[in-house]
Amino acid sequence: MNTPRALLALARHWSWPRALGFALCGGASLLLLYALAAQLALRNVHLAPVLIGGGMAAAATALGTVPVLLSHTFSQRGYDAFLGFGAGVMLAATAFSLVLPALGAARLHAATPLAASLLVALAMAAGVVLIIALNLAVRVRVPAGVTDSIVASSLKRVWIFVFAITLHNVPEGLAIGVGYAGIDLDKANALAAGIAIQDVPEGLVVALALRSVGYGRRLSVAMGAASGLVEPVAALAGLAVIGLSSALLPWGLAAAAGAMLFVIVHDAIPEAQRSGNGGVSSTALVCGFLLMMVLDTALS
Numbered sequence: 001m002n003t004p005r006a007l008l009a010l011a012r013h014w015s016w017p018r019a020l021g022f023a024l025c026g027g028a029s030l031l032l033l034y035a036l037a038a039q040l041a042l043r044n045v046h047l048a049p050v051l052i053g054g055g056m057a058a059a060a061t062a063l064g065t066v067p068v069l070l071s072h073t074f075s076q077r078g079y080d081a082f083l084g085f086g087a088g089v090m091l092a093a094t095a096f097s098l099v100l101p102a103l104g105a106a107r108l109h110a111a112t113p114l115a116a117s118l119l120v121a122l123a124m125a126a127g128v129v130l131i132i133a134l135n136l137a138v139r140v141r142v143p144a145g146v147t148d149s150i151v152a153s154s155l156k157r158v159w160i161f162v163f164a165i166t167l168h169n170v171p172e173g174l175a176i177g178v179g180y181a182g183i184d185l186d187k188a189n190a191l192a193a194g195i196a197i198q199d200v201p202e203g204l205v206v207a208l209a210l211r212s213v214g215y216g217r218r219l220s221v222a223m224g225a226a227s228g229l230v231e232p233v234a235a236l237a238g239l240a241v242i243g244l245s246s247a248l249l250p251w252g253l254a255a256a257a258g259a260m261l262f263v264i265v266h267d268a269i270p271e272a273q274r275s276g277n278g279g280v281s282s283t284a285l286v287c288g289f290l291l292m293m294v295l296d297t298a299l300s
Contacts (some may be wrong), residue, residue, distance in 0.1 A: 049185070050239045053176045053192035054232030060196040061169075061228025064203025065221040068211060077280055079208050080272045082201035084281030087268035088288025089198035090260055096296040097191035098175055098257035099124075106250035120254040127171065127258030134170070135163075165206050165267070166227040171259035172199075173231035177238025178252040190296045197295075198288065199228060205271075 099120065106116035172195050179188035207224035211217065242252050272281035 047236075047239070049180045049188065050177050050235045051232065053180060053188070053196075054173055054235030056192060056196045057169075057172065057176065057199050057231040057235075058228040060199040061203035061231075062225035064200035064205075065207040065224035067204060068207040068224070069217055069221045076275045077277050079205060080275055080277040080281040081284040083205045083268055083272040084284035085288040086198040086201040086205070087264050087272060087281075088285035088290075089194055089292040090264050090268065090288075091285070092289045092292030092296065093175075093191060093194045093198070094257045094260045094264070096293060097179065097187060097194060098253050098260070101179075101187060102250045102253035102257060105253065109247050109250065116250075120250060123251045123254030124258030124261070126251075127255035127260075128262045130255065131171065131259040131262050162206050162209055162223070162227065165202055166230065169199075169202075169228060169230045170234045171256040171263075173234025174238035174252065175256040175260070176231065177235035177240075178242050178249065178256060180235075181239050181242035181249065181252075187296070194292045194295055195231075197292070199231075203228060 102120045102123070103116060106119045107113060110116035110119055176188075176192050176195060179191045203224045206227050207220040210220040210223055215223075238252060238256075242249055269281075269285070272285070
């Protein structure tokens, strides 16, 4: 069986169910956003920034897919560099925009600095458990008629990667909502901007991953853009949860940090290093980290 043709045929077989599922989720998400905005806009001063921050992240994800729409090919080196850059931005956002504010908020509610640190560590561990559970819940099944093991494994690997990127957008969105609910506006803006910056290469790598197994440019771009639609909804969820009690703020920040940290080391970095471009992706990671560090600390 010719592997490239088999990939293309199987990709076409999977295209429309996946596309329909993303479209339905995206439409439902937008309806939810508009309904909540209409009901809460006059009651919660944090709502508008949360909607803008979450919408900016989703738009940045969509923006990242544009090169795939305009170009027939994209080098593996560029793919790995963009992914490494995004991992670096996420890593700095985890440290400076989530963990440090979480420790500060925890000290307001804990009796001692040790208790505050243990609280944050426990919440980060809870975030890791949550993202592991979400990853385990997502199963990619190869159709029974596919006998080519290379085709099956390529599609499964790509879809698991796409789902991992989509799932990790949930804690990113939560982080945006939590940030605007509790930490100061400048830091919340820096966090949202940093997440949006690293969402650009994320949208690109999702589209590129789908293109690599035979999906068309338009469908790959649509799926890449759709992967960011969970962020505005998750941002609203973060705002709603923290609105219940300020004591939940350190838990929310730290849980989002733990989830993001796990995705960085489990998905983003290994994928960026997988094709032998370790030097390029590592350099891009450091550049992304430095950019986000400057962005965050300059506004603090």
